Amino acid sequence: MKTFFTQFFTWWNGQTLGTRFFTWRSGKKVGTDEFGNTYYEGGKDSDGRPKRWVIYNGYAEASAIPPGWHGWMHHRTDVAPSAENYVAHEWEKSHQTNLTGSAAAYRPRGSVLTNEERPRVTGDYDAWTPGS
Template sequence: MKTLLLQIFTWWNGQTLGTRYHTWRHGTHVGKDEAGNLYYEGGLDSEGRTRRWVIYNGPAEPSAIPAGWHGWMHHRTDVSPAAETYAARSWEKAHQPNLTGTGRAYRPKGSILNQGARPHVTGDYDAWTPKS
């Protein structure tokens, strides 16, 4: 019952009823990533390409899509990572959630929400003043 209510009243958590219906009618399951996100394709988009979408396992956060699936979602490759032996490159970093708007967000020196003073201006830059 909780899942049904979440699908009715939230769009950011998993899938909505409209997405569930569209996936049932037009979607072909392509694969699943290590985070549990499900990938589908079916129908055509406005550019005549096969439409591709993801159903997130939990809150909808596009930055949680791994690099291999990101390439497939954006039509950089026609072969999904599930259909090939995809291995992450040594330089690829693990997913880090977007922390904007949270207590762990980046706050540079001089920010109202950060301790410390703003660095002093050096060099040829002079701050604007109304009478200059």
């Protein structure tokens, strides 16, 4: 019952009822990533390419899509990572949750959201004054 209500009233938690219906009607499961996100393909977009979408495992966060699946989702490759032995490049970073808007977000010294005092200006800076 809880799942029905979260899917009916929220778009950021898993899938909406519209996505569920569209997936049931025309979606073909392509694969699942290490985070439990499930990828689908079906129908055609306005450019004639197959539509591709993801149903997130939990909250919908686009940064949680691994690099291989990101390339497939954006039609950079036609071969899904589940259909090949995809190995991430050494320069590809693993997922890191977006902390913007949370208490753990980055706040530099002097930010209005911290208790720290703004750093003093050093001698290598001259403030601009009108007419100078």
